[in-house]
Amino acid sequence: GAGVSQSPSNKVTEKGKDVELRCDPISGHTALYWYRQSLGQGLEFLIYFQGNSAPDKSGLPSDRFSAERTGGSVSTLTIQRTQQEDSAVYLCASSLEGLGAGYNEQFFGPGTRLTVL
Amino acid sequence: KQEVTQIPAALSVPEGENLVLNCSFTDSAIYNLQWFRQDPGKGLTSLLLIQSSQREQTSGRLNASLDKSSGRSTLYIAASQPGDSATYLCAVNGGFKTIFGAGTRLFVKA
Numbered sequence: 001g002a003g004v005s006q007s008p009s010n011k012v013t014e015k016g017k018d019v020e021l022r023c024d025p026i027s028g029h030t031a032l033y034w035y036r037q038s039l040g041q042g043l044e045f046l047i048y049f050q051g052n053s054a055p056d057k058s059g060l061p062s063d064r065f066s067a068e069r070t071g072g073s074v075s076t077l078t079i080q081r082t083q084q085e086d087s088a089v090y091l092c093a094s095s096l097e098g099l100g101a102g103y104n105e106q107f108f109g110p111g112t113r114l115t116v117l
Numbered sequence: 118k119q120e121v122t123q124i125p126a127a128l129s130v131p132e133g134e135n136l137v138l139n140c141s142f143t144d145s146a147i148y149n150l151q152w153f154r155q156d157p158g159k160g161l162t163s164l165l166l167i168q169s170s171q172r173e174q175t176s177g178r179l180n181a182s183l184d185k186s187s188g189r190s191t192l193y194i195a196a197s198q199p200g201d202s203a204t205y206l207c208a209v210n211g212g213f214k215t216i217f218g219a220g221t222r223l224f225v226k227a
Contacts, residue, residue: 093161
């Protein structure tokens with residue numbers, strides 16, 4: 001595809017359930033990023049993948065959050081035992097090169113709006 | 118710890134006016150800085166990326182500057198149009214993280 005795609009676009013779940021969010025980066029992009037944007041808040045950096053590895057996971061809000069990337073392409077962000085405060089828009093981005101490179105323009109997907117009831 | 122601040126938080130201008138949005142950051146050890154726009158309920162659109170070795174970048178009516186030593190970047194919008202109304206975000210790229218400012222909400226009146 002031409003851009004970063006995310007699925008689902010909307011997800012409503014009940015408190016305590018697990019959810020999986022998916023991101024398909026632009027083909028050939030080596031780096032992939034996850035962010036969270038809560039209502040009225042700025043973008044919060046969650047995690048960054050260079051290839052299949054994440055050099056820094058300290059941005060994940062709690063141990064209920066995990067992310068993986070396989071084959072250097074698709075990534076999934078999993079939230080276990082969801083809480084109401086997890087409600088937010090989860091955004092994914094990809095770039096041709098990773099952080100640490102001078103030119104690593106990030107391109108964003110449309111996001112997944114997660115609502116935890 | 119990198120902190121990114123954007124001023125003003127909101128701005129309303131008449132159509133045709135030139136304007137400047139400001140972004141400041143606390144840690145000058147950055148690789149690059151990127152400006153985005155976000156329309157309500159939408160994702161982010163990349164506007165300009167400035168590498169740490171560059172002083173400015175231009176695209177159409179947009180010009181972004183970077184002064185790494187003072188921890189500042191500006192986004193200049195010339196001859197503003199109602200279609201420029203959006204939230205403008207700056208993002209600073211360090212080694213393993215990208216830190217965003219809270220944004221400037223711009224409204225251009227016709």
